Amino acid sequence: MAELTGRHTGYSKGKGGSMHMFSEEKKFYGGHGIVGAQIPLGTGLAFSNKYRGNDAVTLTYFGDGAANQGQVYESFNMAELWKLPVVYIIENNQYAMGTSVERSSAQVEFFKRGSSFNIPGHQVDGMDVEAVHAAGREAIEWCRSGKGPIILEMKTYRYRGHSMSDPAKYRTREEVQGVREKRDPIDHLGQKLVAQGLATEDDLKAIDKDIRAVVNTSAEFATESPEPDASELYTDVLA
Numbered sequence: 001m002a003e004l005t006g007r008h009t010g011y012s013k014g015k016g017g018s019m020h021m022f023s024e025e026k027k028f029y030g031g032h033g034i035v036g037a038q039i040p041l042g043t044g045l046a047f048s049n050k051y052r053g054n055d056a057v058t059l060t061y062f063g064d065g066a067a068n069q070g071q072v073y074e075s076f077n078m079a080e081l082w083k084l085p086v087v088y089i090i091e092n093n094q095y096a097m098g099t100s101v102e103r104s105s106a107q108v109e110f111f112k113r114g115s116s117f118n119i120p121g122h123q124v125d126g127m128d129v130e131a132v133h134a135a136g137r138e139a140i141e142w143c144r145s146g147k148g149p150i151i152l153e154m155k156t157y158r159y160r161g162h163s164m165s166d167p168a169k170y171r172t173r174e175e176v177q178g179v180r181e182k183r184d185p186i187d188h189l190g191q192k193l194v195a196q197g198l199a200t201e202d203d204l205k206a207i208d209k210d211i212r213a214v215v216n217t218s219a220e221f222a223t224e225s226p227e228p229d230a231s232e233l234y235t236d237v238l239a
């Protein structure tokens with residue numbers, strides 16, 4: 001994929017073959033093997049943007065499992081104290097590794113997680129593309145107007161297991177199938193576009209085909225790229 005081959009772009013293979021991406025050029029600061037490590041990083045980026053006085057807003061994504069990490073709350077405190085322009089987007093997909101939110105979280109309404117820091121939060125239907133777009137836009141405006149951080153809890157669902165070796169004993173096949181059939185966000189948007197005469201079934205099939213090609217090419221690029229040289233081991237390691 002041409003746009004992922006820039007100088008600052010890197011893929012690294014994590015345990016179990018998962019891929020971590022990073023692109024300074026695209027302002028995409030990566031996925032991380034350490035659950036929750038991106039949260040103080042996103043907060044730091046927001047600090048940097050505030051310090052520089054630009055109007056950039058940082059979007060920091062993390063899961064329901066990561067939301068129980070201690071560093072989340074250290075980040076929340078500083079973000080509100082310094083009114084940093086950061087949107088914390090909690091993707092509540094109901095599962096963290098092999099555990100459901102009910103089994104692992106004392107407070108399952110994640111949009112409330114910032115309340116003791118005075119950070120407002122909204123719950124959003126993460127399976128509704130238009131709702132996600134509208135909430136994202138409002139949250140960015142909130143940050144740009146200098147009001148500090150905000151939390152968006154995206155209620156969604158994790159179709160896949162944690163890894164290829166996840167036997168998914170913690171839920172039934174019917175549960176997964178039910179969500180696919182009734183709540184799939186791509187299907188819903190497609191049906192809406194067709195119903196409103198904005199696209200035909202054939203248009204949607206063509207989009208699907210194009211996207212499959214992009215994903216396949218990206219996966220090939222990732223798996224066929226050479227492993228980094230051992231000399232890269234200490235590149236950008238500062239401490």
Ligand SMILES: Cc1ncc(C[n+]2csc(CCOP(=O)(O)OP(=O)(O)O)c2C)c(N)n1
Pocket residue numbers: 033034035062063064065066067093095096097158162
């Ligand atoms: C600090 C740390 N603890 C534990 C793990 C193992 N681990 C990998 S993913 C995961 C669960 C993450 O849950 P969530 O944030 O909900 O992400 P999802 O599984 O939905 O993608 C855990 C505990 C890890 N990678 N890092």
Ligand SMILES: [Mg+2]
Pocket residue numbers: 063064065091092093094095096097158
């Ligand atoms: Mg999760």
